[in-house]
Amino acid sequence: MKIVNIVPGFGGTFYCGNCLRDSGFVSALRKAGHQAMILPVYLPLTINGDVQDTPVFYGAVNIYLKQIFPLLRHMPGWMEHMLNSAPLLKIAASKAGSTRAHGLEELTESMLMGKEGQQGKELDELVHFLKHHEKPDVVHFSNALLLGMARQIKEEVGVPVVCSLQDEDVWVDVMSGPFRKKIWDLLAEKARDVDAFVAVSNYFAGVMKSKMALPAEKVFVIPIGINPADYEFNSNPPDRPAIGYLSRIYEDNGFGVLVDAFILLKSRRGFENLKLHATGGMTGDDKHFFNEQLKKLQKAGLSGDIHVFENFGTADLHTFFKSVSVLSVPVLKGEAFGLYQLEALASGVPLVQPALGAFPEIIEATHGGLLYEPNTPEALAARLASIINDRAGLQQLGANGRKAVEDKFNYSSLTAEMLELYKKIA
Numbered sequence: 001m002k003i004v005n006i007v008p009g010f011g012g013t014f015y016c017g018n019c020l021r022d023s024g025f026v027s028a029l030r031k032a033g034h035q036a037m038i039l040p041v042y043l044p045l046t047i048n049g050d051v052q053d054t055p056v057f058y059g060a061v062n063i064y065l066k067q068i069f070p071l072l073r074h075m076p077g078w079m080e081h082m083l084n085s086a087p088l089l090k091i092a093a094s095k096a097g098s099t100r101a102h103g104l105e106e107l108t109e110s111m112l113m114g115k116e117g118q119q120g121k122e123l124d125e126l127v128h129f130l131k132h133h134e135k136p137d138v139v140h141f142s143n144a145l146l147l148g149m150a151r152q153i154k155e156e157v158g159v160p161v162v163c164s165l166q167d168e169d170v171w172v173d174v175m176s177g178p179f180r181k182k183i184w185d186l187l188a189e190k191a192r193d194v195d196a197f198v199a200v201s202n203y204f205a206g207v208m209k210s211k212m213a214l215p216a217e218k219v220f221v222i223p224i225g226i227n228p229a230d231y232e233f234n235s236n237p238p239d240r241p242a243i244g245y246l247s248r249i250y251e252d253n254g255f256g257v258l259v260d261a262f263i264l265l266k267s268r269r270g271f272e273n274l275k276l277h278a279t280g281g282m283t284g285d286d287k288h289f290f291n292e293q294l295k296k297l298q299k300a301g302l303s304g305d306i307h308v309f310e311n312f313g314t315a316d317l318h319t320f321f322k323s324v325s326v327l328s329v330p331v332l333k334g335e336a337f338g339l340y341q342l343e344a345l346a347s348g349v350p351l352v353q354p355a356l357g358a359f360p361e362i363i364e365a366t367h368g369g370l371l372y373e374p375n376t377p378e379a380l381a382a383r384l385a386s387i388i389n390d391r392a393g394l395q396q397l398g399a400n401g402r403k404a405v406e407d408k409f410n411y412s413s414l415t416a417e418m419l420e421l422y423k424k425i426a
Helices: 017-031 060-068 070-074 077-083 086-094 105-112 120-134 144-157 168-172 177-193 202-211 255-266 284-299 314-322 339-346 359-366 377-385 391-408 411-425
Strands: 002-008 035-041 138-141 161-165 196-199 219-221 242-246 275-279 306-309 351-354 369-372
Touching: 002 017, 002 120, 002 144, 017 035, 017 339, 017 411, 035 120, 105 144, 105 177, 120 144, 138 144, 144 161, 144 168, 144 177, 161 202, 161 411, 168 177, 168 202, 177 202, 196 202, 196 411, 202 219, 242 255, 242 314, 242 339, 255 275, 255 284, 255 377, 275 314, 306 314, 314 339, 339 351, 339 359, 339 391, 351 359, 351 377, 359 369, 359 391, 369 377, 369 391
Parallel strands: 002 035, 002 138, 138 161, 161 196, 196 219, 242 275, 275 306, 351 369
Antiparallel strands: none
């Protein structure tokens, strides 16, 4: 089969689990003998520091300026080409607000309106590319916020459309009240143009069935997977205990909760040698928050006990995972899945996660970690204290996690499930 995955690029400034998911899935499809490609929109897709050599549609600078300044909707071709150039898009990706929903409500609405929105020209270009250059058997959207393209692709390219569901609520639910309802209503309307939805967890399937009024027969659950062979299994925890954090370093992902829990632990007897290791990058919006966390550590006399790993490509993560005893990403409201959990488990690193979102589902499926509640620094510190110095317990959880990734979250088996779904709807 020939499959085109349409995904939002992110420019590579922070750890993007969804982007890694999409890239890994396409690689797995190719290994299985199928033709598969990634088609990024908004920003270039950057994986492990490398910019993917594919055209970018709906260039972020271009569509943003057209939305704000109506006169620019008729700009000459040379100007559009300049705004869509790789250097300019790279600069845009590094700026504050490039991944923030606030201020982009009208643009989000316009994108979901498809041909009736302000990006009709960009939609025509993408459809022409699919129809005359790629001619796929299936088009797969990375998330539901791209569904404004679905109807025209189905009608003009004549292929079925699949859509993954992961963390759309994180974008929509922070919008102002009137826009929030309007966007969810639009998503429910555009869902009629989709042949099948693929949720990454049972938890999130339930969330999106409710928010988008999705019929149960259209929703399938196929979790995220990775290739275990890409990760070095560490059977022994490091001699010096360390808590790891792998995700975009910002408030909503709970980095502040983890810092506060770390400060509490360091005040207890038996945790004098404990370290905090963090990686995942950040956007311009996140720098003030990150500096505030550093100030808290400095005030507690712990500035020398945190180490931030600047690089977070797959090769760099080998070094990171060897340095940590457990991984904790205490996302404030939980999330749909969290690829970083599989990467940690494949490396033999147990999890300590809040009992929110899909985290309980993943811990139950892998037996590779511990849960705590409520999601407070005190509860997290107590849970970490129960395991961080227990080498035998860490080894057992790590071994459980690695085996679960090999047996249940391996790309090869999950890709086969997705291919069966493609065949069913094609």
